[in-house]
Amino acid sequence: MANTPHTGNLIRETPIGAATAFAKLPYGETFFKKATGRCSNGLLMIDYFAIAAGLPLLNPYKNTDASFSHGANFAVAGSTALPVEVLARKNISTMVTSSSLGVQLDWMFTHFNSICHTDRGKTMEEVESMVPDVVRVIKEAVRRVIHYGAVRVVVPGNFPIGCMPIYLTAFQTNDSAAYDEHHCLKQLNNLSVYHNNQLQAAIEELKREYPNVVILYGDYYHAFQWLFSRSAYLGFDTTTAQKACCGIGGDYDFSLPRMCGAPGVPVCPNPNKLISWDGVHLTQKAYKIMAGWLIHDILPKLQCSF
Numbered sequence: 001m002a003n004t005p006h007t008g009n010l011i012r013e014t015p016i017g018a019a020t021a022f023a024k025l026p027y028g029e030t031f032f033k034k035a036t037g038r039c040s041n042g043l044l045m046i047d048y049f050a051i052a053a054g055l056p057l058l059n060p061y062k063n064t065d066a067s068f069s070h071g072a073n074f075a076v077a078g079s080t081a082l083p084v085e086v087l088a089r090k091n092i093s094t095m096v097t098s099s100s101l102g103v104q105l106d107w108m109f110t111h112f113n114s115i116c117h118t119d120r121g122k123t124m125e126e127v128e129s130m131v132p133d134v135v136r137v138i139k140e141a142v143r144r145v146i147h148y149g150a151v152r153v154v155v156p157g158n159f160p161i162g163c164m165p166i167y168l169t170a171f172q173t174n175d176s177a178a179y180d181e182h183h184c185l186k187q188l189n190n191l192s193v194y195h196n197n198q199l200q201a202a203i204e205e206l207k208r209e210y211p212n213v214v215i216l217y218g219d220y221y222h223a224f225q226w227l228f229s230r231s232a233y234l235g236f237d238t239t240t241a242q243k244a245c246c247g248i249g250g251d252y253d254f255s256l257p258r259m260c261g262a263p264g265v266p267v268c269p270n271p272n273k274l275i276s277w278d279g280v281h282l283t284q285k286a287y288k289i290m291a292g293w294l295i296h297d298i299l300p301k302l303q304c305s306f
Contacts, residue, residue, distance in 0.1 A: 007046065008037025010077040010097055012062035017097065021261020021278075022077060026246055030271055030284050039077050041245070041271045042284030046073065048291035061107050072111055074104040081137045082130070090130070092122070101137060105144050112148050124187060131195050139202045146213050152302055155203055156218035157196040162188030163228060165244045165252035165279035172251070182228060183242065196221055214303050223293040227286060228275065234289060237273040244279035245271045254279035 011023040021027065027035040031042030037060060038044050047057050050071075058073040059066035076099040080087060084098045142153055161167050162185035171185055180186050199217070206215050232238045242252055245268040249255030258265055260278035268274055277283045282290070 007044070007058050007073040007075075008060035009062045009073065009075065009099070011035070011037035012060060013076070013097060013099065017077075020077075021259060024261060026267045027261060027278075029267070037077075039281035040277045040284055040287060041267075043287060044284075045287045045291040045294065046075075048288050049295065052291070052295050061111060068111065068115070072108075074107050074111075076104060079104065081134045081141075086133070101141050105141055108145070109148065124191065127191060128194060131191075131198055134195065135198045135202050138199065139206060142203075142206055142215065143209075146210055150213070152214040152216075152304075154216045154218045154298060155199065157199055157220050158192040159220050159224050160184060160189045160228075161192050162186065162190075163224070163242065165242055165247070165254040165276050166256075168242060169250050169252050169254045169256075169279070184228075192221055214301070216298055216301050218294060219297060220290070220294070223290045223297070226293055227289050231275060235272065235285075236275055240268075240274055242276070243274065244276045245274040245283055246278045252279065 010017040011020060012018070017023075022035065022037055022039055024035045026041065028038060029041050032038075038047075043057075050057050055070050058071050059068060061068075061072045061074045076097050078097050079099050079101065081101045083100045083102055087093070138155065142155055145153055162180075163182065167185060167188050168183075171188065178185055178187065180189070196219075203215055203217050207213075227234065228241070231241050240253075244253045244260065246260035246265065247253040247255065248258055248265050260267075271277065271283045272285045274283055275286045277286075
């Protein structure tokens with residue numbers, strides 16, 4: 001869940017989160033002029049959703065001094081749907097945080113109560129075999145949110161991960177057949193599609209289970225594809241469409257040992273010209289455009305009365 005829209009919970013987790021690059025510049029340089037814990041140069045999609053709704057930006061739940069009168073953000077960077085204990089049994093290590101989806105929902109439950117009196121690589125087959133477990137956990141999370149009282153729920157799908165610099169670097173190959181017309185890795189994008197299809201099927205089941213709740217799919221995949229395929233028209237530099245703005249090394253300006261925020265890692269002069277901020281997350285401009293696409297797609301289906 002690398003692109004989980006979190007507003008700063010990770011950097012408030014110790015010891016790892018507070019020591020991550022997300023806790024210091026250049027993260028946040030464009031909008032906030034300081035690092036807030038957001039994994040971009042500025043605003044995220046969740047921020048643009050708040051702005052579109054006329055609400056203040058959401059504060060991270062772990063910021064105990066913050067106001068939550070208009071809502072709270074429970075997401076954590078690098079978090080997973082499956083608990084870390086389950087992943088550990090599959091020999092998959094989680095390097096950044098142990099605050100999985102279940103932990104975040106525990107925070108949500110606590111918050112609601114307070115205000116309402118790997119080391120070894122996996123084959124594609126092994127990864128695909130985990131998708132039903134992941135979707136099942138997400139489905140249960142939606143149930144929990146509904147039981148907490150939610151009447152409108154948006155369940156986001158996955159990005160086309162085969163277009164991201166982190167994965168393009170990790171799975172780089174000389175086999176031209178491995179790439180699609182946008183030079184994204186087909187197999188990884190197919191994995192995202194596989195996950196998203198199962199997730200949408202689960203959402204349909206949840207709709208039947210809760211006919212009085214509006215449950216919608218957040219189509220991050222096609223929002224990103226729309227952005228990516230129209231990048232030139234939208235003002236992005238097509239020659240750096242798959243490079244990280246903040247990063248260094250290889251064909252995609254990304255290196256796992258020397259990521260954004262590490263000493264000597266440069267930042268591009270104009271982040272608005274690039275889609276990827278640090279090889280994992282997007283730039284503020286990319287998030288703004290995706291948020292616009294998603295609002296246009298989701299808002300008519302939310303059955304809101306204005």
